[in-house]
Amino acid sequence: MTLLSFSLNTNNMRTVTFGMNISIDGYCDHTIFNPSEELMDYFTEMMDDVDLLFFGRVMYQLMFPYWSDVAEDQSGTAAENRFAKRLSAIDSVVVSRSLDSAGANTRIIRSNPAAELLKLKQQPGKKISVDSVSLLPELIAASLIDEFNLVVHPVIVGKGRPLLEAGSLQEKLDLKLANTIHFKSGCVALHYLKQ
Template structure:
């Protein structure tokens, strides 16, 4: 059975607005290294539209910094599933799931392969409550935002998620990466 991971940048107060973070080269390399163990990305529509075509353009044009170019090349080489009822794709590496994302992920988890990386905040409560997320990689940035989208909205989980801390890594930028397994 494949391992399903979830990784996200968050503020100290639990918000996950990527426009308010400023990753440094070592943080890009951290996420690039994580993606080397992944052979399938599982996106919601919003996150997919944030990540692609931006990173695809960076990979194609090599228009980022060296660490951004490495991340872009690694990310865009991975097959992806996008959950959307309305999106039409022109992406050779992507397939669309129109309904029941938890069941689709459950079936994908049973197939042979490397890790599956879930990258969607909107479906996170549903997928986590269904017991489908095995590992969490949360990178806490040294900023308090006080507004925006939280990783988990109030009342979005039926039960607590009981996690075990596996490792932490501090970056010179002040970010701290926490790696958890579900118990």
């Protein structure tokens, strides 16, 4: 893992947001969640402020080509089709040593994700959305994540991939709760800002 040591002047920098679905007990295995139409619309609206997606390989392959296929053939529900169309239109970066190719609007980087994200953060544009559990500790350590959007689903699973592995952070990160949204399904969206 490469850690960056620097002080950031956050004025005029793009906001980097991390988003993830999690269970009540802190696991983020997407195969266990079944988002409602209301929740899919929430995810679509969140992307209105995003013009770059920053993926790890596992999350990228979970999302694509599935959602790009849904966007093309409109095979989902109305809310899923809207989400797929919006998601597929946003440029992406995927961090991977093993991927040979990626979608038309996706660039692959092979190393130094924190350094690459810092460069992108310094460029003009809207928010950058990070979707990678494996990269999260490195990006937190490099002070690159500005806000966290966690959707807690009303399920306890007891196994799977935790949001953070024990000992993956060298020090705690204090956050400020900015917003809470309750959904009819029992899901709760929590929006936190880095202090």
